[in-house]
Amino acid sequence: MNKDQSTSPTPKMNPFQVLQYIRDKNIKYVRFEVSDIYGVARSKTITSRHFNKFATEGLNLYLGIFGFDPQGNVVEGSGFHKETNFTDALFFPEYDTFTTIPWCPGMARVLAQPILDGKAVQVSPRNIAMKQLARLQELGMSLYSAHEMEFYLVEKDTEKPITQGKNIYSTIRNNAETEFLHQIVDDLPAVGVIPESFACEYGPGQLEIAYSPAFGIQAADNAHTFKTSVKELAQKKGYIASFMSKPYEQWNGSSSHFNHSLWDAAGKKNLLYDVKEPYKLSKIAQHWIAGVLSHLPAITLLMAPTVNCLKRFTQFAFTPTRATWGIENRSCALRVKNYGEKGTYVENRLGAAGCNPYLSLAATVAAGIDGIAKELPLPPQVTGDATGPMAPPSAARIPDNMEDALKAFAKDKVICEALGEEFCKCFGAMKLHELKMEKEAESNGTANMWEHDLFFEYL
Numbered sequence: 001m002n003k004d005q006s007t008s009p010t011p012k013m014n015p016f017q018v019l020q021y022i023r024d025k026n027i028k029y030v031r032f033e034v035s036d037i038y039g040v041a042r043s044k045t046i047t048s049r050h051f052n053k054f055a056t057e058g059l060n061l062y063l064g065i066f067g068f069d070p071q072g073n074v075v076e077g078s079g080f081h082k083e084t085n086f087t088d089a090l091f092f093p094e095y096d097t098f099t100t101i102p103w104c105p106g107m108a109r110v111l112a113q114p115i116l117d118g119k120a121v122q123v124s125p126r127n128i129a130m131k132q133l134a135r136l137q138e139l140g141m142s143l144y145s146a147h148e149m150e151f152y153l154v155e156k157d158t159e160k161p162i163t164q165g166k167n168i169y170s171t172i173r174n175n176a177e178t179e180f181l182h183q184i185v186d187d188l189p190a191v192g193v194i195p196e197s198f199a200c201e202y203g204p205g206q207l208e209i210a211y212s213p214a215f216g217i218q219a220a221d222n223a224h225t226f227k228t229s230v231k232e233l234a235q236k237k238g239y240i241a242s243f244m245s246k247p248y249e250q251w252n253g254s255s256s257h258f259n260h261s262l263w264d265a266a267g268k269k270n271l272l273y274d275v276k277e278p279y280k281l282s283k284i285a286q287h288w289i290a291g292v293l294s295h296l297p298a299i300t301l302l303m304a305p306t307v308n309c310l311k312r313f314t315q316f317a318f319t320p321t322r323a324t325w326g327i328e329n330r331s332c333a334l335r336v337k338n339y340g341e342k343g344t345y346v347e348n349r350l351g352a353a354g355c356n357p358y359l360s361l362a363a364t365v366a367a368g369i370d371g372i373a374k375e376l377p378l379p380p381q382v383t384g385d386a387t388g389p390m391a392p393p394s395a396a397r398i399p400d401n402m403e404d405a406l407k408a409f410a411k412d413k414v415i416c417e418a419l420g421e422e423f424c425k426c427f428g429a430m431k432l433h434e435l436k437m438e439k440e441a442e443s444n445g446t447a448n449m450w451e452h453d454l455f456f457e458y459l
Contacts, residue, residue, distance in 0.1 A: 013095040015055055018110075021098070022048050028106040032059050032091050033228075034114060035125050037430055038070045038305075039356030040458055041228040044091075045107075058090025063116060066123050066426060069433060070458035077429040079422065080123075089114040089121055097221055102190045103183075103233055109191070111221060123423045125358035129220050132365040132418065139372065141284075142267050143365060145260035146213035147223040147357050148347075152242045152254065153177065153205045153234060159456075161205025162239070166251070173200040180237050184209060184230060191229055193222045203251035213259065215267055223256075223357030244455040245309040245352035253312030253319065254353035258303070258360050261345035262288065262368075273344040279327060279381070280338050286378035289325055289334055289346060291371015292364060293379065296323040296333055297396050298412030299363035300350060301405040301427075306459075307434045308451045309352035313400045320349055322395040324386040325379070331386040333398065350398070354459045366418035402435055 013021070021027070030051050033043040042065045046054055064086060067078030074081050091112035098110040114121040121127065136143055153162050163176045185195045194212040201208050209230070214222055227243055234241035246253040262271040262284060274282035281289070292299075304310050313319050320333035327336050335347040351360050370376075384390035399405035406428065409415065416424050434454075441450035 013098060015052065015095065018055070018093075018095055018098050019052060022051060022108070025100060025108075026106065027100065027108045029108070031101075031107060031109040032061070032093065032112040033109055034061075034065070034091065034112050035224050035356060035358055036065050036068055037123070037125060037356065037427060038068075038459065039125070039224070039227065039354075039358075040068075040070050041224065042068075043109075048108075055093050058092050058115060059112070060088040061091050061112075061114070063087050063089040063114070063121070066114075066121065067429075069430065070454055075429050075433045077432070078426045079429070080426065087116070089116045091115070099191045102187045103236060111224075122420055123426050125356050125362075126217065126220070128419060128423060129358040129362045130217050131420075132362045132369070133216055135369055135418075136262075136365055137265060139369070140265050141271060142215055142263045142265055143219070143260055143361070144213050144215050144263050144267070144345075145219040145258065145361065146211060147219070147226075147351065147360065148208070148210055148255070148257040148259055149223070149226065149243065149353055150201050150206060150208045150254035150256075151230065151353060152203060152244070152247055153180075153207055154240050154242065156235070156238050156240050159240065161203075163200065164204050166202045166204065167200070168202045169199055174198075176200070180233070180239065181207070181209075184233055187233065188226065188229060191225050192218075193226050193229070201252065201254075203248065203254075206252065206254065215263075220358045220361045227357075240457055242456050243353040243459045244452075245304065245306065245354040245459075246311040247308075247452065247456055255312070255319070255349065256351040256353045256355050256357065256360065258348040258351050258364055259345055260348070260361075260364065270341055270344055272346070273338070273341050278378075279336070280344070281336070281378070284372060285344070285346075287371045287375050288368040289336070289371070290376035290378045291369065291374070292334060292346075292348065292367040293323045293325060294371065294376060295363075295367035295412060295415055296350060297399060297408035298415045299367055299409075300399050301409040301431065302359045302363035303348070303350040303355050304352040304405075305356065305359070305431075306352075306354050306455065307402050307438055308455055309354045310400050310402060310405060312352050313398055318349075319387075320398055321387045321400075322391045322397055324382045324391055324395050326381045326383060326386060329382060329386060331384075332382055333386075336381075354455060362419065363415070366415055369418075370414050402431055402438075406431055
């Protein structure tokens with residue numbers, strides 16, 4: 001994860017520049033888009049002739065999108081339906097996210113900031129992430145990161161995977177659907193995401209596309225854009241690209257590993273590397289890793305946030321089961337890549353493909369900051385299989401079911417205070433909603449279908 005200057009944030013455009021761009025590029029439609037709590041893209045499209053009006057006055061959109069499940073069902077107790085009289089919020093464009101969509105001629109997209117009663121809506125996942133990044137900035141640090149996501153690609157009508165059987169990195173399987181993959185790789189740079197590599201993973205039709213990291217909120221914006229773009233392009237080709245974390249009981253789950261490093265505020269110096277320290281990890285790195293480890297049980301709910309995501313945590317599946325770390329050890333929860341002054345970074349392997357990337361980032365940063373603030377000591381690294389007998393008994397277990405994940409989250413005051421009471425109430429209601437659906441499915445004999453129906457197409 002060497003720092004690449006080409007991925008630095010683009011200059012922020014003002015309204016005049018955007019309007020000029022719309023005229024020059026003959027943009028006819030503009031999509032105002034936001035991430036809901038589950039990471040599902042919600043949007044409203046306007047005609048470009050009205051962009052200036054909505055950019056300055058705000059675009060009305062139902063505030064309750066932050067109280068929806070992936071299918072758009074109302075989640076009781078979220079605080080965003082009857083509690084707010086089913087009101088709208090005003091959505092204003094974040095100009096530096098404005099981009100054309102190459103697979104939708106004449107259309108552009110801009111991420112939007114929800115405002116209610118003159119204030120930013122704090123439960124917006126993007127705002128949650130920006131709040132944690134601001135805390136990091138106050139410490140004189142910046143975050144350089146990228147999400148590394150896997151997904152399953154299936155035929156839309158039959159839901160048959162594009163390849164059969166497992167054979168990771170097989171050249172024949174890598175080229176099973178080159179036209180689609182090449183279009184993704186060719187089109188994504190136009191929306192700000194720079195693909196670096198792609199390959200097949202373990203499961204049938206399971207793919208991974210890695211893209212370049214970025215500083216600050218742009219990294220989470222890129223992850224949101226990547227997921228939505230892949231799903232849109234798949235839909236146009238007659239496929240479903242599913243980021244559901246564990247769609248098949250017999251096959252590997254899909255992950256969203258969060259690769260990240262800390263830099264100085266100017267983005268010039270990697271703060272994780274120090275050749276004089278143990279493991280060549282700086283004091284800051286040691287405290288950061290210790291902080292994330294100390295809060296892993298709690299942030300599991302944010303990084304593997306659905307009933308289905310939690311089923312991914314099984315032994316011998318390259319998924320973590322305890323709060324462990326190790327140099328280049330992919331069986332650990334935190335895999336440290338020590339590639340020298342420019343390339344040292346941490347891979348948080350807790351993340352599931354079904355997570356919201358804004359919340360995945362926010363959870364990791366909140367936990368890491370606490371480690372730095374308390375100067376937590378780094379525990380010994382784990383060598384060998386960290387999911388088996390080699391794992392230290394003192395390492396906390398990662399919750400593998402929703403009840404335990406909720407308990408771990410609720411009792412972690414540091415994480416809950418960092419995210420805010422309003423968000424925790426809303427997010428907790430979402431999880432209770434899933435548990436209710438699970439129990440109803442078990443009682444009516446549809447236990448094997450409800451997760452698929454709720455998550456497969458929409459995540």
